[in-house]
Amino acid sequence: MKKIKFLFILLVSSILFSCFNVYAVETYERTPGDYRVPSDIVITSDKIDNIMSTPSVDESEKIYDFADLFTDSQESYLYSDALEFKNNYNLELVIVTIDDNAGKNFKDYAVDFYDYNYFDVNGILLLIDMDSRNYYMSTTGSAIYSYSDSECIYIEDELYNYMVSGNYYGAANRFISLANSYVSSNNDSPALGEYDSSSESTLSGLLQVFGCSFVATLIVIVIMAFQNRMVKKATSSRNYLNNETKSIIAISDIFLGSNTTKVRINNDSSSSGGGGSSSFSGSSGRSHGGGRGRGF
Amino acid sequence: MIELGVLDNKCPACGAKIDFNPKNQKWDCEYCGSKFSLEEMQKHSNASSVKANTVVEVKSEDLGSMDMYHCNNCGAEIIADETTTSTFCVYCGSTAILKNRIDSGRAPNYIIPFKNVKEDAVTAFKKLVKNKPLTPKCFKDEKNIQKITGVYIPFWAYDLVCDGEMHFESTDTTSWSDSRYRYTKTSRYSVKKSGHFDFDKVLADASSRFPNDLMDSIEPFDYKDLVSYNHAYLSGFLAEKYDVDENAGLERAKERTMLTCIDLVENTIGHQSNRVVHNGMNIEPRQCHYIMLPVWMVNIQYKDKNYTFAMNGQTGKIIGNIPIGVKETIIWSIIIFVIFFIIFFIGTFVL
Numbered sequence: 001m002k003k004i005k006f007l008f009i010l011l012v013s014s015i016l017f018s019c020f021n022v023y024a025v026e027t028y029e030r031t032p033g034d035y036r037v038p039s040d041i042v043i044t045s046d047k048i049d050n051i052m053s054t055p056s057v058d059e060s061e062k063i064y065d066f067a068d069l070f071t072d073s074q075e076s077y078l079y080s081d082a083l084e085f086k087n088n089y090n091l092e093l094v095i096v097t098i099d100d101n102a103g104k105n106f107k108d109y110a111v112d113f114y115d116y117n118y119f120d121v122n123g124i125l126l127l128i129d130m131d132s133r134n135y136y137m138s139t140t141g142s143a144i145y146s147y148s149d150s151e152c153i154y155i156e157d158e159l160y161n162y163m164v165s166g167n168y169y170g171a172a173n174r175f176i177s178l179a180n181s182y183v184s185s186n187n188d189s190p191a192l193g194e195y196d197s198s199s200e201s202t203l204s205g206l207l208q209v210f211g212c213s214f215v216a217t218l219i220v221i222v223i224m225a226f227q228n229r230m231v232k233k234a235t236s237s238r239n240y241l242n243n244e245t246k247s248i249i250a251i252s253d254i255f256l257g258s259n260t261t262k263v264r265i266n267n268d269s270s271s272s273g274g275g276g277s278s279s280f281s282g283s284s285g286r287s288h289g290g291g292r293g294r295g296f
Numbered sequence: 297m298i299e300l301g302v303l304d305n306k307c308p309a310c311g312a313k314i315d316f317n318p319k320n321q322k323w324d325c326e327y328c329g330s331k332f333s334l335e336e337m338q339k340h341s342n343a344s345s346v347k348a349n350t351v352v353e354v355k356s357e358d359l360g361s362m363d364m365y366h367c368n369n370c371g372a373e374i375i376a377d378e379t380t381t382s383t384f385c386v387y388c389g390s391t392a393i394l395k396n397r398i399d400s401g402r403a404p405n406y407i408i409p410f411k412n413v414k415e416d417a418v419t420a421f422k423k424l425v426k427n428k429p430l431t432p433k434c435f436k437d438e439k440n441i442q443k444i445t446g447v448y449i450p451f452w453a454y455d456l457v458c459d460g461e462m463h464f465e466s467t468d469t470t471s472w473s474d475s476r477y478r479y480t481k482t483s484r485y486s487v488k489k490s491g492h493f494d495f496d497k498v499l500a501d502a503s504s505r506f507p508n509d510l511m512d513s514i515e516p517f518d519y520k521d522l523v524s525y526n527h528a529y530l531s532g533f534l535a536e537k538y539d540v541d542e543n544a545g546l547e548r549a550k551e552r553t554m555l556t557c558i559d560l561v562e563n564t565i566g567h568q569s570n571r572v573v574h575n576g577m578n579i580e581p582r583q584c585h586y587i588m589l590p591v592w593m594v595n596i597q598y599k600d601k602n603y604t605f606a607m608n609g610q611t612g613k614i615i616g617n618i619p620i621g622v623k624e625t626i627i628w629s630i631i632i633f634v635i636f637f638i639i640f641f642i643g644t645f646v647l
Contacts, residue, residue, distance in 0.1 A: 205644050205645065208640075208644065209637060209640040209641050209644055210637070212636070212640045213633050213636035213637040213640055214633065216632075216636045216640075217629055217632045217633040217636055220632050221430075221625065221628065221629055221632070224428070224429055224430050224628070225430055225620050225625075227427075227428050227430075228428055228430060228431065228617065228618040228619070228620060229617050229618075230513065230615045230616065230617060230618075231507075231509050231510050231513045231615055231616065231617050232509060232512065232513055233508070233509040233512055234509075234512030234513075234515065234552050235552055235555050236552055236555060236556050236559070237456075237495050237498045237549070237552045237553040237555075237556045238556050238559075239515070239516040240495040240496050240497060240498045240499075240553075241493060241494070241495055241556065241560075242493075242494040242495065242496055245492070245493070245494040246491075246492070246493055246494070246560070247491065247492045247493075248489060248490070248491045248492075248560065248561055248564050249489065249490045249491070250487075250488075250489055250564070251461065251488035251489060251490055252486070252487070252488045253485055253486075253487045253488075253565075254485060254486045254487075255483065255484075255485055256465075256483075256484040256485055256486055257483075257484055258481055258482060258483035258484065259481070259482060260479055260480065260481040260482075261479070261480050262477040262478065262479045262480075263477060263478045263480075264476065264477055265473065265475070265476060265477060265478055
């Protein structure tokens, strides 16, 4: 009897366990023969440690819940949101949760995770590190310019309440909606991979100077021409009014009615976006931007 | 009754030709240096006529012994007294003018004598064209400027009475906002007012030849210098006879007066924006005066078009439309363009 009970409990708990964990994160092995890093990254000996300590994942999954903070259905919602984000803005949106950061600083972990997997060159990543209890937003490529430093810090601050209350799914959702709101590019910078020809800009610069001079000259000449016209038809007999006999009588002033209209104020437009984006290099050599990271 | 005598315009002291001097508003004799006021001139002329046993015909309708100059080129008719000669037409510059005897017509009621002299007009004209870079060169030519002539221009001056009601629809708008919305409230009102206004001597020029808007632009004239007409004031100056019917001028006078009436009433309404819904204001002419007003005028031709300039002979205000000189525009355009080009070039490529 006791044995059957034990087996039964084992069976039930394993079913329950597997129900919650059908979608475990799939990882691949990195070997000296195939480090599984994007082709534009040059592998040098100082990078090997970082590469090997970074999980190699399937980049199409977008949501990597190593710490099991989300249910499966929550994961699939986040996944579809991340796909939609990529379709709309051509930027990766990656969410990573970990239980064990292998002794790495969470910021390094985040940038390494992005760099040493086959993600697109432009994108954003949210790391929730349950080991050091920090979370961090990292930007790469054109996303560095789309999200200024102050915007990234703001987004991180917005997630704080969710994090401390353990509502990690809520935090991930909030992250995605804020990423959508603040995706406008505030700075004029070329996305990585665009080619800027300096010889073309000299010609366009000359054309600009020519055009500005032309417009300015036109304005000045028109003003000078208007100086020449002084004659105006009389539209007033004010000078001839006899002020002593003038009389104006108010007969009535009746209120007819009023109506009020209202217009919604659009405060989704990022006016707080003013501010630059600073960047630093990850171990891979690629530049990244992002927030400051916050502990919870 | 208008006191009009046949005035000789000869110096009572020495018999030389005598002209009206705008500076001291008296008649100055250039030869013997005597100065005479209007009363003195009239007193003497009556006395001398009686002495000479001449039958003096005082016709209140008469303009006296004036010469009329008819221009064959443009048809202008200019009057001068017998001691003043006109050698060219003030309107078109043509010298093909014929002298005729004047035909009698209505005499002016009032006149404002000239207060400034030809030098003032020349100086004012030069100042007018000085700081305008696009002025064609012929406007700075001394020969043209010296053609400035003092002419008395005829005017109709209407005494008008305005009475009536006006209805307006007015609105007030306020707006405010809270954190989510911006609100705008519009309140509407129906306002009725009645007004009574008297206007004295509203001007409309009675010369069809003289551009109306040019005359409008040298207004106002100060009526404190308005005196009863006496053709002695004309000596040394030219004058023009009216050729616009007094009813035709009335329409223009009514139009500008109506605008002022609406303005005056609207200013007493305490709302933000007003719209006239019904204008029941009526303008009635009470009296129509025939006034001569002093104008220094000059016509300058440029590219086969005539440009008229006028200076108010009492206040000195000078106005005219200067045409845009083609050559001057091209030269200045190039200079300014080069300057801007250099500035922008340095700004873009050097800094």
